[in-house]
Amino acid sequence: MTTIVSTAADDFALKKFLVWSLSLHAALAIALTISAFVHWHGEQWSGTGSFGDATKVSLVPSSGIPMPQPTTPTESKTVDPTMSVNKEELVKPPEPKTDATPIQKFKVEKPLPPTHKSKTFEDKTPTPPNAVPGHGGAPKLPTGIGDTAGASSGGVAMGGQAGGDFATRYGWYIAAAIRRVQPNWDLLSIDASVRNSQTLHCEITFAIQRDGSVKNVRVSRSSGNLSWDNAGIRAILASSPFAPLPTDWQAPDVTVYWDFPDSVKPR
């Protein structure tokens, strides 16, 4: 650590620095005041006139300001055939001949995998004689971490049935829900041009809560026709609330995949 001791020679140099510093500081101060003045002058037109007033700005809706209409540019300023009374047809210039081959459009979209028939009622497989009593021969364990990971109890359909545990136990509930929705599928609300289609198919997914109310109604597979999809959504909404879920169903809700209509024949 070295201490700075001022010597006489340093004194003189220090003074020089001091003078420069002070003068530059003063110049800066003057420059600032001048700039403040200049700004203030510039704002005066919008202020109320008295010095230091804040300017009030209020939002004016654009509809209140008369704006000129946006001009649509026309191709030719002299004669615009679309503006004439006779409305001549625009003659398209002939397409330049090229030897480039056009890009091939995809002919047919990859067909969707055929939806398997929904079997909600029948399960004719006899329970094996040594089966532990419970549902379908599997031991009745509570759903949760205890189940083996990734087993058939996952989102994979069991043995051809159209559903998981719920469909095995409550086939009657599903059948009743189908009967409930049936009259609410209003074909008349579908575009007349596709109303009688035998090939259009959409799938609506939603969740039924414990009290029967529905949540998250959405089109999970579109038919390609908006009115067909909307008729499906309206059918579900018009049938809600469904009956409350069976009291011995543990989960707070059940997810439903609904086809409108049922299995379209695969081509």
Added chain:
Amino acid sequence: MNGFLDRSRIAVGLLFLSMLAPVSFAQTEGWFRAATRLGDTNQPRVAVADFAPRNDPAKNHSTLFTQVVRDDLQFCGILELVSPSFYPQQQPSAPSELRNLSWTDPPVNSNMVAFGNLSEIGAEVAIQAWLYDVRNPSSQAVVGKIYRGAPTDAQVRKFAHQFADEIISKLSGGLPGVASTQIAFVSSRTGTKEIWVMDYDGANQRPLTSLKSISLTPRWSPDSSRIAFTCFAPANGVVSPQICMYSVDSGKTISFPRFRGTNSSPAWSPDGSQLVFSSSMPGTPEIYVTDSNGSHPKRLTFSNAASTSPACNPNTRQSIAFVSDRGGVPKLYLMNADGTSIQELDLPDKGYLIDPSWSPNGSLLAFSWRRPTGNYDIYIMDPATLKIIEITRDAGRNERPSWAPDGRHIVFESTRSGTRQIWTMLADGTQPHQLTATGHNESPNWSTH
């Protein structure tokens, strides 16, 4: 050393996540797939086994209970009741006795079986009733109930109706059954037209009023606590049609203000807080609305023609259908609940039109129409598309339809049996049932509960 700790932390994190994977798989168990068919749905086949009496005193009531449940299910229109002649010999009285195969095999072929037992001990009857899904190998109880009450016919009927409603609600996906509802109507069997009430199946017909004058057009309030009707009540020596109110809770008519002129055909607003009716206090019959106790009358139509028979849409709560001859002949009109936006419902023919009645979901209007070439018949119209269907034909005069709260049945008056009686039918015109036979009976109205 730091690096090893970091890596081990990552490893623990991944392990934790992998443990969650089976949980998420297990949660996706809660799903099912269903579909709507282009054709008709299959109706489930339901069998109702003979309910077993556990002791001798219960024998009669067991038979009664079984019969009422069978009749209610036969009536409801959403299922097919398997004929008892196909039932197996051994019938269960408790779940342990149920043998699925004997009920799913031909000739029974049923999807569901209702069964149970009755015991009468002392001053109490106890009924155990179940509905089982016999197609499900893990034998599912869909309904399981115990009913206890006084051992009278009326009480056993009530329980049977409740059990049938439970079955209908489960099998229709939540829509109510009508087994516990009632029908109010006008009967002249005592000599004067009085307001009567009966169960939906015609049982328990009993009078409510005995005003010894003329009482017409009964209408249940939405909570079934009151019945508004038209009565010819004398006051100060003047007899004029007025709106009268009967209280079901207290069992007598309660006061309702008198208005000038003719006051008739009351209708309730869907929440029961207001009453709409036709009144000629301004000179010609116009539609008025008042509070349910008759205060604050407000005029809704201003046409100087006759407007009558209002009916409020129970779903949109905003529109009122009524009959008016402002166009020269009685026609159907729709207007908003405040009287604005009057719109004529175009029909493809002329004729007299009466008694509009909205379906419980508010999307269909039933009415009676006499076309110039024909007779009074009941039609159903979709006011949105103006499509109409005729549901009675060549069967006498059919008038004054009233919808059941399940939206599937209609009660009406018909002269097809020779005298004017009350009949019910499905809303497509099938399965007509005669409910009354004594005297002249007309103007029925179906309660909502």
